Amino acid sequence: MIEQSPILEIRDLKIALPEGSDRPFALDGLNLTVKPGEIVCMVGESGSGKSLSAGAIMRLLPEPHVHVAGGSINFLGEDILAKTDREMKQIRGNRISMIFQEPMTALNPQKTVGWQIDEVLKLHMEGNRAARRKHAIEMLNRVHIPDPESAYNAYPHQISGGQRQRVMIAMALSLSPKLVIADEPTTALDVTTQLQILKLIRELQQEDGAGVLFITHDFGVVAEIADHVIVLRQGEVVEQGAADQVLNHPQHPYTQALIASVPDLAPPPPKPVSTLPVVLKGTGLKKTFAAKGGLLSGKRKAVIAVKDLSFELHQGETLGVVGESGSGKTTVSRLVTRLLEADAGAVDVDGKDLLACSPSELRGMRKHIQMVFQDPMASLNPRKRVVDLIAQGPIVHGEDPEKARARARELLELVELSPAAANRFPHEFSGGQRQRIGIARALAMEPKVIVADEPVSALDVSVQAQVLKLLADLRDRMNLSLLFVTHDLRVAAQLCDCIIVMQKGEIVEAGVTAEVFADPKHPYTRNLLSSIPGRHWTPPVRNTDAA
């Protein structure tokens, strides 16, 4: 391929943050080039300034608080920063377009899909209504939406998340822009949908020869799609180069640490656990979210969330429950802890059926089974000090408050937080630290079983690695039994001894993780495994003391 003139060229870009922020510049000295037909991935953890750089290119920064303080952005040889607002309006959506992260919120809920695609065409394309409609439907066809005619008239809430993202892509690519900025376009999607969307972006981009600036935090996605990689940390570029170079021979320690944090797809060697006693046993669990309504109110169809689910969790074992959204995996975690009443079935904790307990017995049983939740911010009471958050459970169960608080301080040490943390409030901690507090809170009850519902999915990859390592450590040291609900197969592979794969409320496959991963029997499991982004790429540096 001959050397082509770049589509986008950014030199020494500086973006200033308002005074009083944790650092003066959100981005400091960004250099990057996007050539035609190239996908440049910008990788970084939260707060690295990657999304703001997209805002700067579109000139959609929340000015004047956040503004470009230096450097240049050249788009097809023209200086973007010197354009007037009117000229920018002509460029946006026409020659540079954007795909956003949340397909749910990025579309106007009150307008039909067709109207929203039509809006771009109306703003930038000559042509009458019929011609625009034809073009829009053709675009919906190109993004492989089944029945484009009916999708054209549908409202965003009437189509699925994956389809909404296809609509976003159709909208972004409808005028064959020269540059497409994709800001975490697949983060909110299920793994199989994610792969389809990544393929679609690749395919359309190759047809049009557009340059793509792809912003992500996920190295798996990078391995799947990138030609060129830029790694950002705290607004500074730490490394950039060809995808192969950065992924397989990272030079900078930060890149190495990040890549090492990506959970390996090779599961741990199976533990001989089946001889140990069963601590948690679910039998024939069923849950249907009933049809609502009757004579005097609206009707809604019944949804079967879990049908006839049985499993066994042995002492010291980690059982993973994996599946896509809507598979019923979270319902399982709620049923097992009796936060949700099951329609049928039994949950034996230590030989006693939790579901048959009377309310007062149940309160006593609660201490045997504890939960760690997904959102560490929302699950900690913001008005309570950390020490009280942790000690609260034991105190409710009759522990002496002084002893419970002393124990809480010990637990903080156990989850690798400083004892000084005890008297602070949850908002003073980072996401990873908060999740450690959540774990300490669960441990305070000395439970037999911990149910963890997506405990690391809200965390950055390096923090995620630390929390996973902590969980694995604690499990081995304290002989904990874990029921681990996750959508991320990489995470499941790293932590779980055994695994249950769920689809639409049913177990489609169960077994020892290593065996399931090596030789999936069910087509759905095979599909899931083959959709893991970057599955052909094995991270080069394995450094367990990452970051």
Place this chain on the structure above:
Amino acid sequence: MKLALPPILIYSLRRLAQAIPVIILIMVGTFLLLKLAPGDTVDALVGDMGGADAQFIERLRVEYGLDQPVWVQLWRYMEKLATFDLGWSFVYEQPVATVLMDRLGTTLLLMATSLSIAFTVGVALGAIAARRAYSLTDNVISTLGLIFYATPSFFLSLMMMLLFSVKLGWLPVGGIKTIAGFYTGWDHVWDVALHLIMPTAALSLIYLSFYLRLMRSSVLQVADLDFVRTARAKGAGETRLMFHHIMRNALLPVVTLFGLQFSTVLGGSVVVETIFTLPGLGQLAYQSVIQRDMNTLMGIIFLCSIIVVVVNFLTDLLYARLDSRIELA
């Protein structure tokens, strides 16, 4: 067999079925509440006459059925109500239905004009304030809103009367029309309009400030949402953003408030109608309380609860029309 009715009709029928127990409860509740108040129609009538002998009072009570226990009176009243017979007003010596219908028009006219002015002006000012948030325009609008919000309507009414009627002599001080005018046609309309300017202003300003404040915060909130950013990234200009993307979404909470407030506007009209001596339901309610005209009072409450139920139903329909995510079911 299943009847193939359009969903909107099924919905309406269901809402109607839901409304009946609500209205019955309101009627029973108010009936008992009014019976708790000391004194009855006979006391008020006799008081007006300047006194009467005990035998005459006794006979009046028997004639009006007031000698019966409260439960019997309630049962008789509800029986009549079931046939939409609102009874006889002993104060006006007319059927209650006739008295009410005479007054209903004035109140509805006052409410409709006040609310539509409050809603449209409030929404418009709120949207303008939000688009120029923290500027001088915003500050002026927000401060005005705060002043309207803080001023009681009776005080506003009296001050307006003082200024426009007494000092300047521009507007009539009260009533719905010039009594000795005998205007017809457009002259009549103009006359009524002149009479309604001050009452409408007094009633609408406070609600205007509600809508203004809610709309302002709602617009600011919606303007930050992702789909507005998407539209901006498509190259849409500010006007387009405002009308196509922000307004429609920002209106939803305001419409909710609109439906909820309708009943309080009815309450507010009591004060305004009394001050401006408008012959409406509010003024009638006030006089009926003083004269212990039980039947008329119950009739007013019946009519008002029907109005509120109907308006809430209409608001829900409007809401479903505005928000495509809501399906009537």
